[in-house]
Amino acid sequence: MLRVESATVRFGPTAALDGVSLDVAGGNVVTVLGPSGCGKTTLLRAIAGLQRLDEGLILLEGRNLDGVPAHERGVGLVFQDHALFHHRDVLGNVGFGLRMRGDSRRRIAARVREVLELVGLAGFERRSVATLSGGEQQRVALARALAPEPRVLLLDEPLGSLDRRLRDRLLEDLDHLFDRLRVTAVYVTHDQAEAFALGDRVAVMRAGRIAQIGSPDELWSRPADEDVARFLGLRNVVGGELVRPEAVAVRLAPDGGAGVVESAVRHGPTVRLVVRLDDGSTLEAAVAALDHPAPGDRVDVEVDPAGIVSLP
Amino acid sequence: MDANRPALTARSWRVLAYGVPLGFLGLFFVYPLVAIVVRGLRGTNGETALDILTDPLTREVVWFTLWQAVASTALTLVIALPAAYALGRYRFPGRSLVRALVLVPFVLPTVVVALAFLAVLPERLERGWEAILLAHAFFNVAVVVRVVGTFWASVDPRVSEAAATLGAGPWRRFREVTLPLLAPALAAAAAIVFLFCFTSFGIVLVLGGPRFATIEAEIYNQAVRLYDLQAAALLSLVQLAFVALAVWVTTRLERRLAVAGQLRAERDVLRRPRTAGEKALVAGGIGGLALFLALPLALLVERSLAVGGGHGLGAYRALGDETSALLVAPWEAVVNSIVYAAAATAIALVVGGLAAFAVSGPRSGDGRTRVLDVLLMLPLGASAVMLGLGFVIAFDEPPLAFRAAPWIVPVGQALVAIPFVVRIVAPTLRAIDEREREAAALLGASPGRVRREIDLPIVSRALAVAAGFAFAISLGEFGATVFLARPERPTLPVAIFRFLGRPGELNAAQAYALAVVLMLVTAVSAFLVERARVRRGGWV
Numbered sequence: 147m148l149r150v151e152s153a154t155v156r157f158g159p160t161a162a163l164d165g166v167s168l169d170v171a172g173g174n175v176v177t178v179l180g181p182s183g184c185g186k187t188t189l190l191r192a193i194a195g196l197q198r199l200d201e202g203l204i205l206l207e208g209r210n211l212d213g214v215p216a217h218e219r220g221v222g223l224v225f226q227d228h229a230l231f232h233h234r235d236v237l238g239n240v241g242f243g244l245r246m247r248g249d250s251r252r253r254i255a256a257r258v259r260e261v262l263e264l265v266g267l268a269g270f271e272r273r274s275v276a277t278l279s280g281g282e283q284q285r286v287a288l289a290r291a292l293a294p295e296p297r298v299l300l301l302d303e304p305l306g307s308l309d310r311r312l313r314d315r316l317l318e319d320l321d322h323l324f325d326r327l328r329v330t331a332v333y334v335t336h337d338q339a340e341a342f343a344l345g346d347r348v349a350v351m352r353a354g355r356i357a358q359i360g361s362p363d364e365l366w367s368r369p370a371d372e373d374v375a376r377f378l379g380l381r382n383v384v385g386g387e388l389v390r391p392e393a394v395a396v397r398l399a400p401d402g403g404a405g406v407v408e409s410a411v412r413h414g415p416t417v418r419l420v421v422r423l424d425d426g427s428t429l430e431a432a433v434a435a436l437d438h439p440a441p442g443d444r445v446d447v448e449v450d451p452a453g454i455v456s457l458p
Numbered sequence: 459m460d461a462n463r464p465a466l467t468a469r470s471w472r473v474l475a476y477g478v479p480l481g482f483l484g485l486f487f488v489y490p491l492v493a494i495v496v497r498g499l500r501g502t503n504g505e506t507a508l509d510i511l512t513d514p515l516t517r518e519v520v521w522f523t524l525w526q527a528v529a530s531t532a533l534t535l536v537i538a539l540p541a542a543y544a545l546g547r548y549r550f551p552g553r554s555l556v557r558a559l560v561l562v563p564f565v566l567p568t569v570v571v572a573l574a575f576l577a578v579l580p581e582r583l584e585r586g587w588e589a590i591l592l593a594h595a596f597f598n599v600a601v602v603v604r605v606v607g608t609f610w611a612s613v614d615p616r617v618s619e620a621a622a623t624l625g626a627g628p629w630r631r632f633r634e635v636t637l638p639l640l641a642p643a644l645a646a647a648a649a650i651v652f653l654f655c656f657t658s659f660g661i662v663l664v665l666g667g668p669r670f671a672t673i674e675a676e677i678y679n680q681a682v683r684l685y686d687l688q689a690a691a692l693l694s695l696v697q698l699a700f701v702a703l704a705v706w707v708t709t710r711l712e713r714r715l716a717v718a719g720q721l722r723a724e725r726d727v728l729r730r731p732r733t734a735g736e737k738a739l740v741a742g743g744i745g746g747l748a749l750f751l752a753l754p755l756a757l758l759v760e761r762s763l764a765v766g767g768g769h770g771l772g773a774y775r776a777l778g779d780e781t782s783a784l785l786v787a788p789w790e791a792v793v794n795s796i797v798y799a800a801a802a803t804a805i806a807l808v809v810g811g812l813a814a815f816a817v818s819g820p821r822s823g824d825g826r827t828r829v830l831d832v833l834l835m836l837p838l839g840a841s842a843v844m845l846g847l848g849f850v851i852a853f854d855e856p857p858l859a860f861r862a863a864p865w866i867v868p869v870g871q872a873l874v875a876i877p878f879v880v881r882i883v884a885p886t887l888r889a890i891d892e893r894e895r896e897a898a899a900l901l902g903a904s905p906g907r908v909r910r911e912i913d914l915p916i917v918s919r920a921l922a923v924a925a926g927f928a929f930a931i932s933l934g935e936f937g938a939t940v941f942l943a944r945p946e947r948p949t950l951p952v953a954i955f956r957f958l959g960r961p962g963e964l965n966a967a968q969a970y971a972l973a974v975v976l977m978l979v980t981a982v983s984a985f986l987v988e989r990a991r992v993r994r995g996g997w998v
Binding site: 216218219220247 | 897898899900904905907
């Protein structure tokens with residue numbers, strides 16, 4: 147469906163995109179996960195035709211897009227801060243792409259109604275976009291990109307500017323929407339939870355290259371290297387081996403033990419304990435129990451061999 | 459780097475956006491300026507340039523121009539600051555109406571303002587420096603109230619509250635917190651007012667009498683009354699040098715004063731006046747300003763009705779009759795003014811609008827754009843009288859013998875209006891989010907369509923405002939027009955000036971009557987633009 151082949155973009159001496167290749171099958175969602183400045187936005191702009199490639203190819207349904215301007219690509223993009231047309235109402239925003247391709251007024255109205263219903267904004271046609279909340283603006287931006295039925299939908303950190311609760315709700319809505327419409331999408335984010343929740347496959351980007359691409363389970367169980375492991379939040383890397391935190395058992399040992407608990411932080415159902423071992427190194431453990439050791443306690447640690455992954 | 463960019467700024471469009479303004483300003487601004495320099499340095503009647511520059515009369519004129527500009531600026535600040543404070547700190551009924559009305563004097567023609575003060579002042583003060591300072595303050599309070607008041611409304615009041623919790627009393631809070639924070643706005647407003655007063659022409663010519671003249675008025679005297687074009691040209695150069703110096707000093711000052719304060723939204727800052735003292739301050743500041751602005755205009759109307767010991771419409775009726783003051787019936791001046799102003803507005807919108815696109819386009823910041831940017835602002839400092847004089851000198855001989863052509867009047871008026879058009883339109887264009895254009899392109903809009911669907915609707919509001927300004931400026935334009943308008947085709951300000959030069963009660967009353975007509979035409983056109991803007995706003 148969408149194929150990127152060794153795409154390279156240089157800004158002066160630095161390469162923002164350094165030989166990136168990516169395949170997105172029809173109806174699939176690929177999320178691109180990486181820290182800011184890793185080139186993920188540049189990748190989206192290149193696919194959209196807003197950024198010229200210095201090297202490489204982009205093919206959409208087998209057609210080479212080189213030289214095809216943005217307005218003829220049939221690619222939808224949801225911008226980071228929405229980039230809504232502030233001089234138009236919701237109808238003017240969502241119907242814009244339909245008007246550009248010459249749809250009749252009636253067809254535009256019908257399609258806009260349909261899409262607004264889809265994103266949960268039924269009846270918002272005449273509202274001015276300036277009066278909408280952040281979440282509503284985001285939904286309008288999504289509806290605007292979806293309305294002309296683009297062949298590929300690109301999303302650039304669409305939830306980045308929203309607060310946590312709203313983000314979680316929109317994330318769920320997006321997931322349902324993607325499933326229902328079977329859209330082909332590339333979704334860029336720096337948030338691991340978003341990437342894993344939405345992506346059929348997740349591409350981890352670093353310094354203009356794709357470090358690893360795979361399903362969320364693949365990534366989590368077999369990170370390609372230490373950097374990827376650390377970026378995913380797996381910090382127990384000892385001599386080329388990764389120790390999964392859930393494979394580390396911790397027991398109180400007031401009179402002996404192997405180390406001291408440095409911190410205990412709850413993440414939902416589990417508690418992350420950081421243990422400073424007597425040899426000076428640290429080990430992280432994920433514990434499900436309610437009565438867990440507290441910072442300052444001396445503890446023994448035991449590692450289940452099945453939770454040790456050797457990194458290349 | 460941007461795949462879409464070359465298409466967005468199609469070559470032909472760029473040529474147009476740069477070429478038209480550069481060509482227009484080159485022919486009608488740079489060339490006349492060069493002609494003034496050449497004329498000023500070429501001695502014709504035995505006098506050298508040095509003789510004229512060291513003449514005691516020249517020194518006197520420069521000194522008066524300087525001190526009256528400083529004093530007028532100070533007076534303007536004193537009158538305007540209480541109102542700026544009220545508008546910048548308090549929410550009260552009619553606040554937005556006050557903000558709109560305070561702009562009225564600023565768009566009034568200078569000749570009208572001068573006549574209003576002739577009407578309001580006792581005869582003893584009628585022609586003197588006091589009248590000049592008051593008229594300048596009347597004209598310029600709008601600048602201070604709007605610039606300082608708007609800025610004040612964005613200064614976080616919590617900073618001052620923090621100073622209070624640290625033990626600072628009201629006066630120290632004002633001196634050590636509020637004043638330094640306001641300094642950039644105060645300096646900017648004062649600089650604009652100073653420049654306007656320094657190059658003041660119509661007000662000084664009418665109210666200064668024979669004793670007081672600014673450089674600008676003296677240029678006119680030398681050129682038109684004494685027909686000494688060399689002296690006029692030299693004085694123009696002196697004025698240009700002073701204006702350049704003033705602009706340089708104020709930009710440096712503004713940069714030094716700039717404080718990176720935390721700005722807040724107006725709605726978080728404004729509050730209702732609570733104590734009796736606060737209420738008195740608001741009422742006094744706004745009421746005093748209202749009286750200062752309304753009284754002269756009311757008396758202007760009264761004087762236009764005063765004929766033969768009583769009141770009546772005699773002066774207005776006489777506008778239809780032939781008069782010895784003009785070669786035509788006075789009412790024809792109304793028609794001339796409207797036709798000229800409409801043409802000038804069209805020229806200013808095309809040239810200024812294209813220039814605004816050029817200086818705010820994706821290449822803004824490169825050398826070519828900066829040249830255009832500076833070139834566009836220069837007519838502001840060069841002043842209207844200099845433009846008029848430049849036209850007279852430069853377009854005197856074939857193949858450029860334009861000075862008698864009817865279209866040269868709107869061209870001169872448009873030059874005065876163009877900097878305002880650019881200043882109004884360019885910021886709006888710059889404020890358009892590039893991603894909105896990208897979003898439109900991704901939804902299938904071709905580059906031309908992007909300009910039509912995104913840029914034009916957003917800019918149309920600014921263009922309407924600019925058109926209103928350009929029309930009002932052209933209607934009241936006096937400095938350039940007085941050089942260029944043919945005797946058989948006077949504009950309203952020129953006709954008013956001619957009537958004032960004649961003795962007799964009816965002539966005076968007719969001058970007042972024409973001033974009232976000019977004021978009404980200006981007000982009606984501003985009102986129509988405002989309405990058109992609202993309607994378009996609903997439609998786009």
